[in-house]
Amino acid sequence: MMIPPLYKTTLIAGLGLAIAGCSGPAGKDETMEQTGSTAIMANDVHSFARPDEAVIKHLALDLDVDFDNKTLSGTVTLDIETAPGTNRLWLDTRDLSIEKITLDGGKETTFQLGDAVEFLGQPLEVAIGDSTKQVAIQYRTSPGAAALQWLEPAQTHGGRHPFLFTQSQAILARTWIPLQDSPGIKFTYDAEIRCPAELMALMSAENDTALHADGVYRFRMPQPVPSYLMALAVGNLEYHAYSDTCGVYAEPGLLEASRHEFADLPAMITSAESLYGPYLWGRYDLLVLPPSFPFGGMENPRLTFATPTIIAGDRSLVALVAHELAHSWSGNLVTNSTWNDFWLNEGFTVYFEGRIMEQIYGKEYADMLTVLGMNELRGTVEELGADNPDTRLYLDLEGRDPDEGVTDIAYEKGRFFLLTIERAVGREKWDAFLSGYFSKFEFGTMTTKRFLGYLDSELLSNDTSLRESINVDAWVYGTGLPDNFPTVSSTALDQAAAAAQAFRGGAGPEAIDTTGWTTHHWLHFLRSLGDSLDPAGMEKLDRAYRLTASGNSEIQCDWFKHCIRNGYSPADTRIREFLMHVGRRKFLKPIYSAMAQTDEGKQKALAIYRDARPGYHAVSTHTLDEILGYQP
Numbered sequence: 001m002m003i004p005p006l007y008k009t010t011l012i013a014g015l016g017l018a019i020a021g022c023s024g025p026a027g028k029d030e031t032m033e034q035t036g037s038t039a040i041m042a043n044d045v046h047s048f049a050r051p052d053e054a055v056i057k058h059l060a061l062d063l064d065v066d067f068d069n070k071t072l073s074g075t076v077t078l079d080i081e082t083a084p085g086t087n088r089l090w091l092d093t094r095d096l097s098i099e100k101i102t103l104d105g106g107k108e109t110t111f112q113l114g115d116a117v118e119f120l121g122q123p124l125e126v127a128i129g130d131s132t133k134q135v136a137i138q139y140r141t142s143p144g145a146a147a148l149q150w151l152e153p154a155q156t157h158g159g160r161h162p163f164l165f166t167q168s169q170a171i172l173a174r175t176w177i178p179l180q181d182s183p184g185i186k187f188t189y190d191a192e193i194r195c196p197a198e199l200m201a202l203m204s205a206e207n208d209t210a211l212h213a214d215g216v217y218r219f220r221m222p223q224p225v226p227s228y229l230m231a232l233a234v235g236n237l238e239y240h241a242y243s244d245t246c247g248v249y250a251e252p253g254l255l256e257a258s259r260h261e262f263a264d265l266p267a268m269i270t271s272a273e274s275l276y277g278p279y280l281w282g283r284y285d286l287l288v289l290p291p292s293f294p295f296g297g298m299e300n301p302r303l304t305f306a307t308p309t310i311i312a313g314d315r316s317l318v319a320l321v322a323h324e325l326a327h328s329w330s331g332n333l334v335t336n337s338t339w340n341d342f343w344l345n346e347g348f349t350v351y352f353e354g355r356i357m358e359q360i361y362g363k364e365y366a367d368m369l370t371v372l373g374m375n376e377l378r379g380t381v382e383e384l385g386a387d388n389p390d391t392r393l394y395l396d397l398e399g400r401d402p403d404e405g406v407t408d409i410a411y412e413k414g415r416f417f418l419l420t421i422e423r424a425v426g427r428e429k430w431d432a433f434l435s436g437y438f439s440k441f442e443f444g445t446m447t448t449k450r451f452l453g454y455l456d457s458e459l460l461s462n463d464t465s466l467r468e469s470i471n472v473d474a475w476v477y478g479t480g481l482p483d484n485f486p487t488v489s490s491t492a493l494d495q496a497a498a499a500a501q502a503f504r505g506g507a508g509p510e511a512i513d514t515t516g517w518t519t520h521h522w523l524h525f526l527r528s529l530g531d532s533l534d535p536a537g538m539e540k541l542d543r544a545y546r547l548t549a550s551g552n553s554e555i556q557c558d559w560f561k562h563c564i565r566n567g568y569s570p571a572d573t574r575i576r577e578f579l580m581h582v583g584r585r586k587f588l589k590p591i592y593s594a595m596a597q598t599d600e601g602k603q604k605a606l607a608i609y610r611d612a613r614p615g616y617h618a619v620s621t622h623t624l625d626e627i628l629g630y631q632p
C-alpha cells in the first residue's frame, strides 16, 4: 500500500529559495513576479523532497563504475540552499546503500532511511543545520537498481565489451543517486566517472568525444536540469561529427550506419531553432544504445539516447530524433512541474516534432505521421474507455507509478490540443506565442494551470468566446476526445488504406500499386487490413511483400501482430529472434500481448520470455511481468 506524503508544504512564503520554475539563470523570476514574494510550488506526490526546507542547487558526482559487481560507488556532494530554522534535508532513494554523510567538507552527520513506499523507495532524512552549505553522501547502488542496465558483451553490437546505461525518467534517478527526484527541482552538476580504460563514459553534460587512456572522465553541466535528465552511459563507443555542434556516438560497428541514418540532424537543429528560438544547450549529440534500451529515445540534455531499432537504412524512422531534439525546448527548457503535468512535456514535443518534420520533409510527409498518430490515439482512447480519468491531459497519478501516465493521451491528445489552438488563432500568432513561452520560462518549470493562465492572458487575450471555441477545459480536464477534435487527413495514407481494402476484397498483389511506398504507407496498409486474415491471405501478403523478412522494426512489429493473431507460423522464428534481441517496450508490449490472447499463445510467449527476460531493462520487465502474469 502506498502512503501519500501528506506532510509536504506547498507554499513557500518569502523564503527567497530559488526553486526551479521561480527563477532561471538569466534572472527571470516569473513566479515571484506573478505572486509577489510568495512562490507556489506544485506538490509532487512522487517525491519525498521538501524543497521549501532545503533545496539542491548543484550536484557533484564522484563514482567508480564496477562491471564485475554491477555497482556504482562513490560520493555525491550536494550544494544546498536552506530556509531559516531548517534542520533536515529530505532526499529520495531507492535500493541505495548509504554509507556515510558529512557536512561542509568534514563533520559526519546522522541520517535515517524511512520506510519503503511502493514505486517511491525510501526517504533519506539527513540532519543538517540551517547554515549548512554542502552535504556529501558516500553510497553505492545495488545490482538491481532500476535505472541501470548492465549489459553483457553478448548484448552489444560488437560482442566484446560490456555496456552500462542509465534511464532516470520518470523517478528512477533515485536508484543511482540520492537526490531530490522531482522534475520541479533543477540544479547544475559536474561529475568524475572512473571506468575500465577500454571504455568511454558519456553523460548528459559537456562530453569529450575521445577515449581517455586512464578511464577517468570529467563532466560539467552548467545549465540547471531536473534529476530525470541525469544520464550516464559507458561502453565501447566512437564519435562521428556532423558539424562543430552535433554528431553521433555509436559502437564502432554501428557508427557508419548511424552516421548515414541521422545525416539530417544538422538540418533538424536549424529547423527547430527557426521555429522556436535558439538551442541553449551548446552541443547536441546522439548516442545509439544497444537494442535492450527500453525506449525509442530519451532526451538527455546535450546527449539524446536512442534505440538502434530506428536505424532502418532508409531514414524513415528519424521523426524520433526530431522528437528528442524538440524536447531541448519542451521539457528540458520548460519542464513539467510534476508527472501529472506530463502532457506539457510530451504533447508539446509531439507537436514541435511534427513541425520540424513538416519543414524538412514537406507537409505531405508530416501529414502521414499526424494521421498515424491520430489513429493510435483513437485506439488508445477505445482501449482505456472514453470516460477513463486517464484520458485527461491533466492526470492524477497519486499513489501510482508515473509510468502509468505514459500513454498516447499525453503525447497525441496533447499534440492535437495544441493543433486545435494553432488552427483557432492562426500559425503566425501561435508560433510567436510559443517562442515567447519558451524564452519566458526557459530553465524553469510549468504546471498545467500556469500554462493555461499564460495562454489565456498572452494568446487568447482573455477572449472567452475564443477560449470556448477551443474548448480548453474539455481538452485538459475532460475525458475522451472533445467534439472539436481537429480533422487531419493524408491522401497518401488514403491510398494505402484503399489498397488494404482491395486486398481484403480479393485483389491480388499485382493489382495493388505500392511503388514509392514509405514505411508509413506500409504501416497504414497493415493497420487497415483488419484483425483476421485467412492463412492463404497471410501467405500471399508475405510472398508478395516479404514482410517476415523485413528489417524495419516498426513494420516487423505490425506484421508480427497479424502473424500471431492469424496463427501464421512461418514467422515464428523471426518473432522469437526479434523478442530475444530487442528490448524496446513499445514493441514488446503489443507482441507479447497479442501472444497472450490464447492459452497456447501465452505458453509460447512465456517460453520465449523466460529466455529473453534477463536481457530486458527493468522498465520493460515491469510492464511485461504483469501482462504475462510472470512471477520473477
Ligand code: BES
Pocket (backbone or CB within 6 Å): 169, 170, 294, 295, 296, 297, 298, 299, 319, 320, 323, 324, 327, 346, 403, 406, 411, 586
Ligand atoms: N521522454 C520520453 C521517454 C520517457 C517518457 C521515458 C516517460 C520515461 C518516462 C521520450 O522523449 C519519448 O517520448 N520517447 C518515445 C519516442 C517518441 C518518438 C514518441 C519512445 O521512447 O517511444
Ligand code: ZN
Pocket (backbone or CB within 6 Å): 323, 327, 345, 346, 349
Ligand atoms: Zn518525448
